[in-house]
Amino acid sequence: MSEVVVDLSESPDRFTNRENSWLDFNARVLASAEDHRVPLLERVKFLAIFASNLDEFYMVRVAGLKRRQSMGLLVRSADGLTAAEQLTLINERAQELVDRHVKCFTDDVLPALRAEGIDIVTHDQLSTDEKHRMTEYFMQKIFPVLTPLAVDPAHPFPYISGRSLNLAAVIREPGGKIERFARVKIPPNVDRFVRLGKDRFLPLESLVAANLDSLFPGLEVVDHHPFRVTRNADLDVEEDRDEDLLQALERELARRRFGPAVRLEVTAEMDEKTLDLLTREIEVDPGDVLVVPGLLDLSSLWAIVKVDRPDLKDDPFVPGSPARLAKGDSFFDVLADGDVLLHHPYDSFATTVQTFIEQAAADPHVLAIKQTLYRTSGDSPIVHALIAAAEAGKQVVVLVEIKARFDEEANISWARALERAGCHVVYGIVGLKTHCKTALVVRQEGGTLRRYCHIGTGNYNPKTARMYEDLGLLTADPEIGADLTDLFNVLTGYSRQTEYRKLLVAPYGVRTGLVQRIEREAEHARAGRAARIIIKTNHIVDEESIDALYRASQAGVRIDLIVRTNCAVRPGVAGLSENIRVRSIVGRFLEHSRVAHFLNDDDPEVFIGSADLMHRNLDRRVEVLVRVDDPEAKATITRMVERLMADEIIGWDLQPDGTWTNSERGPLGATIDPQKEQIEHIGSGA
Structure with missing residues (x-):
């Protein structure tokens, strides 16, 4: 076949945006929460995972973009976007996903839980007896650890710690007109969901809100709204200083809690005056405000996942041993x-x-x-x-x-x-x-x-x-x-x-070793010899590695990529990557293994190890890939990655335009969950 030559260096469109790719991944997690075939408490688990993932994304990735923007750095992403352009893209997409997330919980999962006897209620929904019991619980267990912090000329706006849940209270003198702001932190060392009965729960912030008058005796509580702040949590340890690394890290950990705010989450009911005060005092841009039409911090739903209802969870299985x-x-x-x-x-x-x-x-x-x-x-x-x-x-x-x-x-x-x-x-x-x-x-x-x-x-x-x-x-x-x-x-x-003999070790040898083998497959293909590449990884965003894969695709190498999260590759693009397929597997278990398989003219080389194809892994970490030479082990790994790319396997396939489609909805209608298949393989004793 004739090889199409494309000038890769002048085409930023050959990469998808890394941040949008991550949001796409979290959207796939959310799709599992929306899937009615998934056991109900497992759907709750996926809702919690989505929220935790988004927290970390803001604490690290968004924080990094904001730092670049504040420093005036004009470094563009691989697909040519500035930090400001990426932040705009993130804010719009994140709001869209948060709306989906809350809708799934409020309109779908919560009623389904209620039908199964598991209920999350507000204070207004309690019976008179329950309200009495909860007031006693509040006074005994919650009231002593609360510290309302007023804001006035004598009391500056308090520091709001990262990922803490808070109530913004508006108070005034009875009959007065001057309104004051106070912040009440929901204690993080008390269960977020107060158990009312066997499987009946009250969010802690709802209980605190119902008893705010006990925190402000003699005053009128005009209004209250929950809010939550996310802060930069990426550490910057100066390792070149003549200082013990342990001490330097401990100092930086103490500093982490004071990182700049990168996100403010508020409910849809918050009034503009309170919102303006929060954005000004916390120092977040209006674009960094996420409006959540429901409960804040659904990462706390892990408490609901732990409810003892095995009938609403995945079937247990007993792991085996080789x-x-x-x-x-x-x-x-x-x-x-x-x-x-x-x-x-x-x-x-x-x-x-x-x-x-x-x-x-x-x-x-x-x-x-x-x-x-x-x-x-x-x-x-x-x-x-x-x-x-x-x-x-x-x-x-x-x-x-x-x-x-x-x-x-x-x-x-x-x-x-x-x-x-x-x-x-x-x-x-x-x-x-x-x-x-x-x-x-x-x-x-x-x-x-x-x-x-x-x-x-x-x-x-x-x-x-x-x-x-x-x-x-x-x-x-x-x-x-x-x-x-x-x-x-x-x-x-x-x-x-x-x-090394059988290891590829970063930061010196992993990228070089993999690119050399990718280029070797391209040479095999040009010479008419057997050539194929299968790479399973969590992330692939390294431009040099991706460009090598594009060149191999142009040479006729069939390339299959199994990528869990970030993927900057554009597969199936004519003249660039028509021989590349990309699939993502989301399931009961987090797909975490890394595999690199090279057919090598029917003399396969197979590696497993710790490295993803990212700059940080290849340039700033010690990573190890080991060549697997044992014939049985090598064959097992090969069968595993080939199976994950089979048409009947349920997954998400990346399209040339950067969108993901579920293989169940594809022309062949995939029907097999590869993780369930593997569990059944254990159960069969095979």
Whole structure:
């Protein structure tokens, strides 16, 4: 075939907008909440996820755009938009999605919950007896922790903390005309939904609002309105200063709560005078105000998701274990005979990764354990195992990434606990986040040392391992062991190694390694040899990688991209990307694994690892992709990603114009949920 040559460098239209792409992703999450086939409390879960996602989007992405705008930077996005243009686009689209979100909850999910005996009511809807009981509850449990803050010449406007729920109260002297403003913070350490009965709930702000007169005795409460502020939560740690990184981060965490406001959420009933006061004092632009026609902060709906109604949730399932590990033999004996591929949550994290570390901690022949920790759980069995190993006299080296966004405080706490137990704790490399998921166990076997490894796509977190789809490789491959040894020397010492045997390591080798392989597929296609690329990732926005994929498409390479969230690729565009397809899977589990598959003239190369195709992952993080050489593991991964692109699989397909269509509504009418299919595969014992 003849190859079409397009000058990519002069065409910003070849990329979609990253921020709009993220909003598209959250719209797909919202579509799951709107889907009546999804169990009712799972729909509530998706409503909560949507709200939490949007919070983080404003705290990080919108905050970054606002910072650029305030600094007068004219840096444009890959698709050519200025920060101001992107903020306008975001505000319009976010308001549209919030309206959909609240409509789904108020008009659809809430009545359905009520029909099932689960009710969220306002104070006005309570019976006389319920009102009496709630007044007593308020006076005993809520009133003592409330602090109304007046605003007048002697009382400046109070600081409003990020993501706090507040009431704006308007008060005056009885019979007077001068109105005053007061702010009442809804206490965040009290349940947002007060339980009235078994499954009957009252929003806390409704209870506080009904009792405002007790906070302002002798005054008249004229009006009240809930509001909520979102603030910039992105940290800016100066790592080049001669200062302990831990201390610098703690200082920045203390500063985070005072970040500038990036969003103000108000109800549709708020009057203009109060709104003007809030926007002026909180210092937000009118365009940053989101009007919510209903309850604020639906991320708190997790409390409703926890209601004990299994009939309204997904069917439970028991994760399995790979057959070779299920026999109960020593992991070291099993891995000596070959690699084991893990696929969570279908494979249990507790009986695989956790057991691997626990066995290593307890084994008298294990001399050392080295591990990276990016995010882990509140009561982490992995951390406890590492502490036990150190207390048993083993050398334990742990790289705790204390800059992991929104987990900084928890990771600082774990770092100190590990240090107290005698572990060697390091915080990574200056200027880089360590995002890779790696563990190395060194074991004395006779007169030799043997290395056992785990490399994964997900965090060492047993909680998220039950909710996120991820892959992991357990191996005793000597070359991978040597690679991880070299990598830990980079992380803990002054090594500057950039070349590895079976690993691609960012910030030096992931983009280069992937682009080289993409170009190799293009050469195969030009020569008439077998060529195909399948990449599964959370995000793909790196321009250099995308342009390489466009060139490969023009050379005739069939390219399938499975992208969960951000995707700047425009597939199916004549002369540019007609051989590229993009699909997104939204389901019960968060699709989190990263895979890169290259057919390579029928000699496939398959990688799994931690890196997404984003600038931050490729340039500002330590990331690891490992080449999977075990034939069975490689075949399993290949079947998995090929299956996700099958016509009958339910997903969202990206169109050339940047819109997403549900494959169920496509010409072939997809009918199979790939995650349910995988669960059934476990249940069948296959």
